[in-house]
Each structure stands twice: as C-alpha cells, then as structure tokens.
Amino acid sequence: MKQTNAFVPTLREVPADAEAISHQWLVKGGFIRQLSSGIYSLLPLGRIVIRHIETIVRDEIELAGAQEVLLPALQPAELWHQSGRYEIYGQELIRLHDRHGREFALGPTHEEVITSLIEQEIKSYRKLPLTLFQIQTKFRDERRPRSGLLRCREFLMKDAYSFSADWKDLDRIYDAMYAAYHRIFQRCGLNFRAVEADGGAIGGEGGTHEFMAIAESGEDIIVTCNTCDYAANLEKAASVNTSVESGHTPSHSQAVGQMERFYTQDLRTINELTDSLGIEASDLIKTVIFIADGKPVAVLVRGDHSINETKVKNALQAIHIELADTETVRSITGAATGFAGPVSLNIPLLVDFAVTAMGEGITGANETDYHIRHVVPGRDFTITLAGDYRNVLEGEHCPCCSMGTLKTVRGIELGHVFKLGTKYSEKLGATFVDSSGIEQHMIMGCYGIGITRLMATIIEQHHDEHGMIWPVAIAPYQVHLIPVSMQDQAQSEAAEQLYKQLQEAGIRVLLDDRDERMGVKLKDADLIGLPIRIVVGKAISEGLLELKERRSKEPAERIAVTEIAAHIQVLLGK
Amino acid sequence: MKQTNAFVPTLREVPADAEAISHQWLVKGGFIRQLSSGIYSLLPLGRIVIRHIETIVRDEIELAGAQEVLLPALQPAELWHQSGRYEIYGQELIRLHDRHGREFALGPTHEEVITSLIEQEIKSYRKLPLTLFQIQTKFRDERRPRSGLLRCREFLMKDAYSFSADWKDLDRIYDAMYAAYHRIFQRCGLNFRAVEADGGAIGGEGGTHEFMAIAESGEDIIVTCNTCDYAANLEKAASVNTSVESGHTPSHSQAVGQMERFYTQDLRTINELTDSLGIEASDLIKTVIFIADGKPVAVLVRGDHSINETKVKNALQAIHIELADTETVRSITGAATGFAGPVSLNIPLLVDFAVTAMGEGITGANETDYHIRHVVPGRDFTITLAGDYRNVLEGEHCPCCSMGTLKTVRGIELGHVFKLGTKYSEKLGATFVDSSGIEQHMIMGCYGIGITRLMATIIEQHHDEHGMIWPVAIAPYQVHLIPVSMQDQAQSEAAEQLYKQLQEAGIRVLLDDRDERMGVKLKDADLIGLPIRIVVGKAISEGLLELKERRSKEPAERIAVTEIAAHIQVLLGK
Known part of the structure; x- marks a missing residue:
C-alpha cells in the first residue's frame, strides 16, 4: 500500500479522554475513531490488525475441532426470559422493540440462541459432542465504557459453545480450548497467564479459567504464588483460614472482658480509629451493609481486610449486590455511616473466617459517634454464616501449596473458558437420548475471546514513548519503506523497485511516498510501529539502505540493496 | 471435514413457510436456520459459503482501490436527524435507547456514520479521492421479511463509500466499482445485468445502476430492449411519449362532444367497465388518489396502463406516498372507490403523457355508480403536472434507441452503485479545501452488495429438483467423497487415503464417513450440491472409483484411483 x-x-x-496507553496510541496512529461513548470505528490499519487476529483465532479454534457459524445479534427477548437472564443482565442488555411491538435483545453473548438452535437440531448422543464458534459483534451497554477498545459497548468477540453427552467429553473439549487459547495468545505475542476465575452471571457448576494479559492498565487483579503454579483472579482467590494462620486461639476459651461502649466522635474510618485510639487495624471488626437482591445483609471482616463482593454474592447466591446507601444504613443501624456494628443488628451477619478467629474486637455501636470494645464473635452477636468473604493480601500464604506466599499483579482479561454444565440446557430444554435410550440434558461449555480488546492489549504490552511496536504476526504491514525524498529520482525509483520486489516476495509493505519532511515521516513510522523500517536515502548511490527494527534500541544498520530482501525474510522468520 | x-x-x-427455492434448499440442506422472522443463523456450510463470497468481494473491491474499515452498528440518532433520514426511513430504522436515555439507530446503512467520520478527518483535496468499504451486519425492520435470505431484517452487506474532490473522480471510481461488480458476480457464477435504477431514499443527483440476477422469484421487474443495450428497473424505465406514438392528434384541435354523465351501477374496475360497455381499456382514464407526505393528489393514467409509484413520488419529490384508503377517497371525491374522476376534483392532478394525448376519455364522475364520457383533458379538467407516471409495457418502443421493443423479466437486486453527489456532504458538513483554497463539499458515491442475499441468489440460479448445485468458487467443499460402506475395510481405507491425498493437494473435501444407507448419503449429497461427487464402491477392488459432477445429467464415470486427483484438478479448473 x-x-x-x-x-x-x-x-x-x-x-x-484517552487514559489507557492503547487508547492513546490507537487513536493517534489512526487505527480507530470514537463514534460515541464505547463505540468505535476501525479505520484501515485497525481493520487489517483485526483481520490478522481473526485469522489466528479462526485457525486455532478450528484446529481445536470447532465449526464456524454466524448467529444473529437480534435475539427474541423470550429466549432471555427462558434462561432467566433477562433480569440478571440488567441495563447491560440492550433491549428494543420491532415494528410489531415484539421485544428483542441485542446479543451481549449467545448461550440462549445457540442452546435453542441445538435443542431443535440435535436429539441423539450420536451427533455429540459438537463445538460451534463465531466471530461476531457483541453489544453490552456498559455502565462506564472506558480505555478505548478495552471496555466497549460494541465490540468483536470470538465465542464458542460446546455440547456433549458427558462431562468427560466436556473436559476434553475444555482442555483443547485451553490449549488453543495458549497458542492464540502466544502467536499474538502476549505475556499472559491462565488463572482460576469466578463464574459470574454466565457461570455454571463447572470450572472456569480466565486468560489474563499482564498489564498495569488492567482492571483485574491476579494473585499468584511464588512457589507453586497457583494463579487466580482476586475475585476468586481463596484466603487461607486465618484462625490457624493468625496465631489467635479461638476466642471462646479466653477470658475476655464484657462489652464496653465508648465515645468516638467523628471517628468513622479505620484510619481515623487506629490513629486516634493507638490500635492496630486488625483489632477492629468492619461491618458493611449490602443490599443483596433487595434484602439487607451485614458483612464483617477484620479492619485490615477488604471485602470481596464476588465471594459475598456467591455465598448468598444473589443476582444483584450493592452497597447500602446512607439512608438505608441509617434506617437499619440507627446510626450514621461508619458506626455500624453486629451487636443487636437484626439482619443476617456474614462473618469472615478471620473475624470468627478473633478473641475480641472493636466494632461500631449502631449509634452515631460510639464504638464498642471487647466484642466477642459468637458471644456478643450470632454468626449467621461464617465464610471467606475477603480479598487475599499480598504476602499471605498460598491456598494451594500452603508453602509459598502470594503476589498480586494487574491484568486484562483476554478470554475465558467455562464449564457451564447443564445450566442452559436445563433452562432451554436441550436434551438428547443417550446410548441406553434415556433422555438427558446436554453438558455445555463456552469459550470467549475479546477480539477488539486483544488488539488494544497487544499495544498495552508492546509500545514505547514514540508509539506502537507491532509483533510481526499482527502488524498491519511488515515493512515500512521510507524514501527520504520522493523528489530525488534515484531514491524514488529505488523505493518503487524495492516496493514491488518485496511485495512479490509475499511481504506486506507500506511505502511512504508522501511529500513530507523526513521528521514527519519518521515520527509517523514510530507511531504506527511496523516491525521493520527501511530508509532509502542518499546512500542509495552506493547501493546502501538503512534498516531498523522498531523494537530495537540499536541505531539503524546499513545494508546492501542486493541483500535487503533476504535480510528481511530472516527478520520476519520466513 | x-x-x-x-x-x-x-x-x-x-x-x-419457505416459498422461494433458495429458502427451501438452504434450510433443507442445513445451511441456515430461522431464529425469528427475517433473522437467520448461518450454520457451518452456510458460513463457509459466505466466507468464500466475502473473499471474492474483498479481493475485487480492494483491487478497485477501496480500503476496508469496520463501522459501528450502533449509530447516534442525531446523525440521522442531521441527514434528514430519521423520519424518511420510517419503521424500517430500528431505534433504541441506551441506559442514559440517549437514542441510537441500528445501522441499516452507513452514509451518516462515514460522512461524519470523513468530515472530521479530511480537510484537503490532497487526501482525496478516498474509497472505504466494509463487510458488516445491517439491520432493517422490513415490513414483510420473506423468501429466506432474499429479504431479511438482519443481513450481511458489503457497503463502500467514495469521497472525491470533483465529479470526474467520482465517475472514475464509479466505473471501477461497476467493473468490480461485474467481476464479482461473474466469479459467483451468476447470470446478471446492470440496469438503470431509481435512487430512492438514499439517492442523490447522480446516476445509479442496480445489478440484477435474472430469477423468476425476483421482486423486481427488469425492462430490456431487444435491439440496443438498454436495461432498466421497471420503476425507472421511461415510457416513450405516447402522444407521438399513439397516433392521436392533440385533443384540443378535435371536435369532441360535451361531457355526458351516465349510469354505471357497480362498474368499478377497468374490466367491469370494458366488459359491460363494450369499449377498450384505452378509452378509459383511470383516476387514483394517493396521499403524498400527508397531502392528497390524483394520478391519471390510461385504463390499460398501470401507475408507477416511484415516478409519481419523484415527480412530487415526496418522502412517503401511499394509496388513499376508502374513507379518504370518499371524503375527497364524494363517491365510493371506483368512481373517482378528474372533473371538478379540487386536488392536484398528475396526468400521464398518454392521457394528455387522448382526444377524449371516460372517467369516474365523483358520484357512486356514475361515469362521464367525452371528457377532454385540458378542457374539462386542469392538468396540474403532465408527466411520465406509468409503467412501460412489454412490446412498447425502447426509450433509448426508439427502434427496438421492450421485454420484461424478473430479477433479484444483488447490488447497487450510486452517485450521491453532495447530498450527504452538505447535510453533514463534509467539506474540503480545493487546490485554489476554496472550501467545497465532497462528492460522494456509495456501492452496496447484499452478501447473504448473494448466497440465496446463487441457489435461485443453480439448483435442480434434487437440491443445490454450487459453483466451484463458492461451494462449501469442492469434492464429496462417499464410500458406499464404511464397514467395508477396502472401501473405508481407500476413502481415508484419498481424503488425505486430495486435502494435501489443496482440495476441500467432505468425507461422508457416516454409517448410513447409500440412498441416504446420495440424497444428502444431491441436496447440499458439492460440485464433484466421488463414490468409493466395490469396484475399488479393481482400482476404480465413480466420479460425477453435480451439475451434469450424465451418469457417473468410472475412473482409476491413480488418475482421480489429476481428473479432479482439471474439473476444478486448477
């Protein structure tokens, strides 16, 4: 070109408005443009990159045994009612009515559509297992679309769905997909990890892994062990039972004084309390009120711990969970925010294991400007449900090997693989007759990759202060061919000739034939970040060109025109 | 596979519900499934075919100089207000609100989005001309989706848009697209014609052609000349001025009797009148009331002619036009439907040239059960606007060469090319500074191809009573390899070996390794219609296979295993 x-x-x-690095470079480089919040046009360079990613994904997913389909974006709302997700999805699900008043959803994902298709088409175990995939546009009305292509309202996704007669087949397909995902992200040049994840609204009874690209700008926190292979999303990472770890002996055996209410004017936060009272955060019990599916619950964690909402949600088997607002807190506790406590609180109390292991603690008094000390879990309040409700901390022991300690790092979710089990086949009646003639629900899996997000994530990992640095397999063009001056006949002729020669050798070349100053051309070249830059300058009179790899910090190298094609082939790994 | x-x-x-041939075969053959009215899933064979079509389209459109982009389906409603099409598109435009109450349209086409993009990015003639295209999902809430993939509510389209600094460049791009369309439809194996077309709601001031596949099931009527190259959509085809052709001398010079009202009880239709009165249809003047953008008009054509609504709409420069209902007709004419006439009718009268050329005629009397004879156009009623408001008839003289006569044939619209001119660049403010420093509106063109419709149209032209007959370039697989019995070791081994050998030679093979009766296998093979069928039967013991081309009526041919690959290569034109 x-x-x-x-x-x-x-x-x-x-x-x-561009905060994320990938957002900045993709817009500056002319790869994408925003049409509306979270809605982007792919311009030609962006489209080419996406096509390369699509090709890699299609290759590997087909190798894993999946067949490509294309399912509609317009999905009858009835299907979403049937699956029970019409409500769960909330405002993220875009709804509309057709001219006859019939309601549709704009597909944010396709479990409903594909399960209903398979329910109609497959009746016998003989036709199973089956894995179908598509590369298709998804719509999710995100509350806060942000970071360019990292979180959009309209985006490209590869989604695959497997149907099998038993769990063994599901495990096999899951493993094949898991392996395919590794190959895909490797081919895209990414530094990534597969981590244990939480199933969320989509989940079923099986396992699930997320594939996380390690990146500062990631929304997710990944927990890894410095000794074993353990890696999990913070949402999912289990904390080791602190009653053993913390060295506290169980509280009930100790002689502890009676509860004592005391004045703590304006001391609302953990920091205010520890600073003012000269105590440790771990001496405090934090009581936080949530509304789970419309009903209030209190969650208690140690003052130095943070609540993991996913764990709370899962323990309650709730669909929606949110922090109670000030008004609700006041009506439940009778006090201003910051003074809630478990004593005499008449709502369910979810108590983190680390709290149950405390001999005593300081809690809010459910009275503004008052706290209580010497509060003993189980003695002074009833534990409705003890459990793991907190985020693990860096430095804690690994829940897997118990030997290593945990580290955290930020990540971007590139893809996920889910064992759905029979969640959707039950709701949508997808059954088959097994080899003994018995009707059973199909066992399902689903497997997603965010295609447009993948492009942005590659940039998050491959850039410098001058612009993008595209891996060869993904780059829109492989070679950026830049004559210093198109006015110089020797240079322009040599450039044109090399352009043809490289293209004939199957190399994708962008020829900068613009009548611009060299500074502008080099700035643009660094910005759009093609892997190899060839400059045709005055040295062409001696038969020499300058070659520079975008990723290299070394100065450009002089190479003879006669050797350039072979040299490029080597660099491209051809 | x-x-x-x-x-x-x-x-x-x-x-x-499947009336169209392509709809029947695509569903029977397992290529597509309906999710909702006018909304289909592409199953694996359908998806492969579409990918082959996409590849052909992408190849040729890129050769014509266009660059690929991908534009959003979610389009801010403001853009549609700006272009003036928010109202014009009517119920076909699917509208929705996001969680913040902002209105969006689901893109039925992308003139608004791309013009707004280019308006922001291009300011100088130096960056023009530019042609961008995409292959993308479109949404149109059709009043009557029908015929499977021929008229859908969600479908794939290739749409391209050109921006240029002058009309000469537009003409050049238009011609390149026109040529690319010919190559695309040829490569798809279609019998088609480019015809002059009407611009419709999308149109601009320039020319427009439709590419029509000749097919009985087509919704469009194509008019062609038996002498010259003239071909037009019936909507567009001009009728030769009948005042010259019909031999009538202009009416006003003739001595004609005065108007005479007469009793015609229950004679409403042209047929009832001619049968009962013993006259020719061409002696009658038909008066039909329309509501154009909310206002009534009457259109007068000769009794043997039919009204061309597109011509009427264009003459009125109306956005919406529809037949007046019975109540409206009664309130305007004072009579039941069937008795409207131009005399004393106080609404605009659009009079077809063939009527202006009549010496006199019989019209309705605007009184139930009465007509008037000896009505002279211009004498007995005022002609608001004379024009060509009728459909041409088969056998009429060609408006182009005047020598040949016209024929009609049905067609399916495969694609269109439009010279839009400055229609959208004016509305959306897409200007550039020309070489003299003057700000001008960009000259636009747009170029569409219905990708999913193309698949269906190929079937409309390539099928027989047993199923589909795919052209080689489009077929999901090129060879259908069928062992008579997979239980027979010699047959199954030979089949497996040939399967590998052909795939290694780059041939796409479907191996029917199912444990089904031969009758079932052959029926399925005819149904899905792969170009070459190879049967591995008992003759394999003598080293022989059976080869049959799907399109051929000849019986299968016996060919030696050793020669089969070369034979297939020849048939595939490799």
Whole structure:
C-alpha cells in the first residue's frame, strides 16, 4: 500500500479522554475513531490488525475441532426470559422493540440462541459432542465504557459453545480450548497467564479459567504464588483460614472482658480509629451493609481486610449486590455511616473466617459517634454464616501449596473458558437420548475471546514513548519503506523497485511516498510501529539502505540493496 | 471435514413457510436456520459459503482501490436527524435507547456514520479521492421479511463509500466499482445485468445502476430492449411519449362532444367497465388518489396502463406516498372507490403523457355508480403536472434507441452503485479545501452488495429438483467423497487415503464417513450440491472409483484411483 492512497489519519495530540496507553496510541496512529461513548470505528490499519487476529483465532479454534457459524445479534427477548437472564443482565442488555411491538435483545453473548438452535437440531448422543464458534459483534451497554477498545459497548468477540453427552467429553473439549487459547495468545505475542476465575452471571457448576494479559492498565487483579503454579483472579482467590494462620486461639476459651461502649466522635474510618485510639487495624471488626437482591445483609471482616463482593454474592447466591446507601444504613443501624456494628443488628451477619478467629474486637455501636470494645464473635452477636468473604493480601500464604506466599499483579482479561454444565440446557430444554435410550440434558461449555480488546492489549504490552511496536504476526504491514525524498529520482525509483520486489516476495509493505519532511515521516513510522523500517536515502548511490527494527534500541544498520530482501525474510522468520 | 463431525442438519421436509427455492434448499440442506422472522443463523456450510463470497468481494473491491474499515452498528440518532433520514426511513430504522436515555439507530446503512467520520478527518483535496468499504451486519425492520435470505431484517452487506474532490473522480471510481461488480458476480457464477435504477431514499443527483440476477422469484421487474443495450428497473424505465406514438392528434384541435354523465351501477374496475360497455381499456382514464407526505393528489393514467409509484413520488419529490384508503377517497371525491374522476376534483392532478394525448376519455364522475364520457383533458379538467407516471409495457418502443421493443423479466437486486453527489456532504458538513483554497463539499458515491442475499441468489440460479448445485468458487467443499460402506475395510481405507491425498493437494473435501444407507448419503449429497461427487464402491477392488459432477445429467464415470486427483484438478479448473 502506498501511503498517499492510504487512509491513516495520524494525530500529534493525545485525545483528551484517552487514559489507557492503547487508547492513546490507537487513536493517534489512526487505527480507530470514537463514534460515541464505547463505540468505535476501525479505520484501515485497525481493520487489517483485526483481520490478522481473526485469522489466528479462526485457525486455532478450528484446529481445536470447532465449526464456524454466524448467529444473529437480534435475539427474541423470550429466549432471555427462558434462561432467566433477562433480569440478571440488567441495563447491560440492550433491549428494543420491532415494528410489531415484539421485544428483542441485542446479543451481549449467545448461550440462549445457540442452546435453542441445538435443542431443535440435535436429539441423539450420536451427533455429540459438537463445538460451534463465531466471530461476531457483541453489544453490552456498559455502565462506564472506558480505555478505548478495552471496555466497549460494541465490540468483536470470538465465542464458542460446546455440547456433549458427558462431562468427560466436556473436559476434553475444555482442555483443547485451553490449549488453543495458549497458542492464540502466544502467536499474538502476549505475556499472559491462565488463572482460576469466578463464574459470574454466565457461570455454571463447572470450572472456569480466565486468560489474563499482564498489564498495569488492567482492571483485574491476579494473585499468584511464588512457589507453586497457583494463579487466580482476586475475585476468586481463596484466603487461607486465618484462625490457624493468625496465631489467635479461638476466642471462646479466653477470658475476655464484657462489652464496653465508648465515645468516638467523628471517628468513622479505620484510619481515623487506629490513629486516634493507638490500635492496630486488625483489632477492629468492619461491618458493611449490602443490599443483596433487595434484602439487607451485614458483612464483617477484620479492619485490615477488604471485602470481596464476588465471594459475598456467591455465598448468598444473589443476582444483584450493592452497597447500602446512607439512608438505608441509617434506617437499619440507627446510626450514621461508619458506626455500624453486629451487636443487636437484626439482619443476617456474614462473618469472615478471620473475624470468627478473633478473641475480641472493636466494632461500631449502631449509634452515631460510639464504638464498642471487647466484642466477642459468637458471644456478643450470632454468626449467621461464617465464610471467606475477603480479598487475599499480598504476602499471605498460598491456598494451594500452603508453602509459598502470594503476589498480586494487574491484568486484562483476554478470554475465558467455562464449564457451564447443564445450566442452559436445563433452562432451554436441550436434551438428547443417550446410548441406553434415556433422555438427558446436554453438558455445555463456552469459550470467549475479546477480539477488539486483544488488539488494544497487544499495544498495552508492546509500545514505547514514540508509539506502537507491532509483533510481526499482527502488524498491519511488515515493512515500512521510507524514501527520504520522493523528489530525488534515484531514491524514488529505488523505493518503487524495492516496493514491488518485496511485495512479490509475499511481504506486506507500506511505502511512504508522501511529500513530507523526513521528521514527519519518521515520527509517523514510530507511531504506527511496523516491525521493520527501511530508509532509502542518499546512500542509495552506493547501493546502501538503512534498516531498523522498531523494537530495537540499536541505531539503524546499513545494508546492501542486493541483500535487503533476504535480510528481511530472516527478520520476519520466513 | 468428516461428515460424522460436521454439523449439517439436513431435512427431508420442506419447511412450511419457505416459498422461494433458495429458502427451501438452504434450510433443507442445513445451511441456515430461522431464529425469528427475517433473522437467520448461518450454520457451518452456510458460513463457509459466505466466507468464500466475502473473499471474492474483498479481493475485487480492494483491487478497485477501496480500503476496508469496520463501522459501528450502533449509530447516534442525531446523525440521522442531521441527514434528514430519521423520519424518511420510517419503521424500517430500528431505534433504541441506551441506559442514559440517549437514542441510537441500528445501522441499516452507513452514509451518516462515514460522512461524519470523513468530515472530521479530511480537510484537503490532497487526501482525496478516498474509497472505504466494509463487510458488516445491517439491520432493517422490513415490513414483510420473506423468501429466506432474499429479504431479511438482519443481513450481511458489503457497503463502500467514495469521497472525491470533483465529479470526474467520482465517475472514475464509479466505473471501477461497476467493473468490480461485474467481476464479482461473474466469479459467483451468476447470470446478471446492470440496469438503470431509481435512487430512492438514499439517492442523490447522480446516476445509479442496480445489478440484477435474472430469477423468476425476483421482486423486481427488469425492462430490456431487444435491439440496443438498454436495461432498466421497471420503476425507472421511461415510457416513450405516447402522444407521438399513439397516433392521436392533440385533443384540443378535435371536435369532441360535451361531457355526458351516465349510469354505471357497480362498474368499478377497468374490466367491469370494458366488459359491460363494450369499449377498450384505452378509452378509459383511470383516476387514483394517493396521499403524498400527508397531502392528497390524483394520478391519471390510461385504463390499460398501470401507475408507477416511484415516478409519481419523484415527480412530487415526496418522502412517503401511499394509496388513499376508502374513507379518504370518499371524503375527497364524494363517491365510493371506483368512481373517482378528474372533473371538478379540487386536488392536484398528475396526468400521464398518454392521457394528455387522448382526444377524449371516460372517467369516474365523483358520484357512486356514475361515469362521464367525452371528457377532454385540458378542457374539462386542469392538468396540474403532465408527466411520465406509468409503467412501460412489454412490446412498447425502447426509450433509448426508439427502434427496438421492450421485454420484461424478473430479477433479484444483488447490488447497487450510486452517485450521491453532495447530498450527504452538505447535510453533514463534509467539506474540503480545493487546490485554489476554496472550501467545497465532497462528492460522494456509495456501492452496496447484499452478501447473504448473494448466497440465496446463487441457489435461485443453480439448483435442480434434487437440491443445490454450487459453483466451484463458492461451494462449501469442492469434492464429496462417499464410500458406499464404511464397514467395508477396502472401501473405508481407500476413502481415508484419498481424503488425505486430495486435502494435501489443496482440495476441500467432505468425507461422508457416516454409517448410513447409500440412498441416504446420495440424497444428502444431491441436496447440499458439492460440485464433484466421488463414490468409493466395490469396484475399488479393481482400482476404480465413480466420479460425477453435480451439475451434469450424465451418469457417473468410472475412473482409476491413480488418475482421480489429476481428473479432479482439471474439473476444478486448477
């Protein structure tokens, strides 16, 4: 492609709203443009990158045994009622009515549609197992679309769904997908980890892993062990039972004084309390009120711990969970926010294991400006449900090997694999007759990769202060061919000739034939980040070119015109 | 692909709602399934075919100089207000609100989005011309989705848009697209014609052609000349001015009797009148009341002619036009339907040239059960606007060469090319600074191809009573390899070996390794219609196979195993 013809609207300014690195570079490099919040157009360079990613994904997913389909975005709302997700999905599910008043959802995912398809088409174990996939546009009305392509309202996804007659087949397909995902992200040049994950609204009874790219800008926190292979999303990572670890002996055996209410004017936060009272955060019991599916519950964790809402939600088997607002807290506790406590609180109390292991603690008094000390779990309040409700902390012991300690790092979710089991086949009646003639529900799995997010994530990992650095397999073009001056006949002729020669050798070349200053051309070249840059300058009179790899910090190398093609082939690994 | 693994749910029964041939075969052959009215899932064979079509389209459109993008389906409603099409598109435009109450349209086409993109990115003639295209899902809430993939509410389209600094460049791009369309439809094996077309709601001031596949099931009527190259959509085809052709001398010079009202009880239709009165249909003047953008107009055509609503709409520059209902007709004419006439009718009268050329005629009397004879156009009623408001008839003279006569044939619209001019660039403010420093509106063109419709149209032209007959370039697989019995070791081994050998030679093979009766296998093979069928039967003991081309009526041919690959290569034109 010649750059005078190419639509590559590079910018010199970073767009004001772009915080994520990938968002900045993709907009500056002319790869994408925003149409509306969380809705982007892919411009030609972006489209080419996405096509390369699509090709890699399609290759590997087909190798894993899946067949490609294309399912509609317009999905009858009845299907979502049938699966029970019409309500669960909440405002993220975009709804609309057709001209006859019939309600549709714009597919944020396709479990409903594909299960209903398979329910109609497959009746016998003989036709199982079956895995279908598609690369298709998804719609999710995110509350806060952000970071460019990292969290969009309209985006490309590869979603695959497997149907099998037994769990053994599901395990086999799951493993094949798991392996395919590794190959895909490797081919995309990513530094990633598969981690244990929480099933969320989509989940079923089986396992689930997320594939996480390690990146500062990630929304997720990944917990890993420094000794064993353990890796999990913070949402999921189990904390080791603190009653053993903390060295506290169980509280009930100790002689502890009676509860004592005391004045703590304006001491609302853990920090205010520890600073003012000269105590440790771990001496405090934090009481937080949530509304779970409309009903209030209190969650108690130690003052130095943070609540893991996913764990709370799962323990309650709740669909929605949110922090209670100030008004609700006041009506339940009778006190301002910051002074809630478990004593005499007439709502269910979910108590974290680390709290049950405390001999005593300081809690809010359910009275503004008052706390209580010497509160003994089980003696002074009833534990409705003890459990693991907190986020693990860096440095804690690994829940897997118990030997190592945990570290955390931020990550971007690239994909996930789920063992759904019979969750959807039961709701949508997808049954088959097994080899003994008995009707059974199909065992399902689902497997997603965010295609547009993948493009952004590659940039998060591959860039420098001058712009993007595309891996060869993904780059929109492999070689950026830049004559210093198109006015110079020797240079322009040599460039044109090399352009043809490289293309004939199957190399994708962008020829910067623009009548721009060299500074502008080099700035754009660094910005759009093609793997190999060839400059045709004055040295062409001696038969020499300059070659530089975008990722390299070394200065450009002089290479003879006669050797350049072979040299490039080596660099491209051809 | 081995058929035991492939998801190809063939059916023995024609689906009850499928009228169009392509709809029947695509459903029976397991290529598509309906999710909702006008909304289909592409199953694996359908998806492969669409990918082949996409590849052909992408190839040729890129050769024509266009660059691929991907634009959002979710489009802010404001853009549609800006272009003025928010109202025009009517119920076909699917509208929805996001969680913040902001209104969006689901893109039925992308003139608004792309013009707004280019408006922001291109300011100078130096960056023009530019042509961008995408292959993307479109949404149109059709009043009557029908014929399977021929008229859908969600479908794949290739849409391209060109921006240029002058009309000369537009003409050049238009011609390149026109040529690319010819190559695309040729490569798809279609019998088609480019015809002059009407611009419709999308149109601009320039020309427009439709590419029509000749097919009985087509919704469109194509008019062609038996002498010259003239071909037009019936909507567009101009009628030769009948005042010259019909031999009538202009009416006003003739001595004609005065108007005479007469009793015509229950004679409402042209047929009832001609039968009862013993006259010719061409002696009658038909008066039909329309509501154009809310206002009534009457259109007058000769009794043997039919009204062309597109011509009427264009003459009025109306957005919406529809037949007046019975109540409206009564309130305007004072009579029941069937007795409307132009005399003393106080609404605009659009009079077809063939009527202006009549010396006199019989019209309704605007009184139930009465007509008037000796009505002279211009004498007895005022002509608001004379024009060509009728459909041409088969056998009429060609409006182009005047020598040949016209024929009609039905067609399916495969694609269209439009010279939009400045219609959208004016509405959306897409300007550039020309080489003299003057700000001008960009000159636009747009170019569409219905990708999913193309698949259906190929079937409309390529099928027989047993099923589909795929052209080689489009077929999901090129060879259907069928062992008579997989239980027979010699047959199954030979089949497996040939399967590998052909795949290694780059041939796409479907191996029917199912444990089914030969009758079932052959029926399915005819149904899904792969170009070449190879049967491995008993003759394999003598080293012989049976080869049959799907399109051929000849019996299968015996060919030696050693020669089969070369033979297939020849048939595939490799």
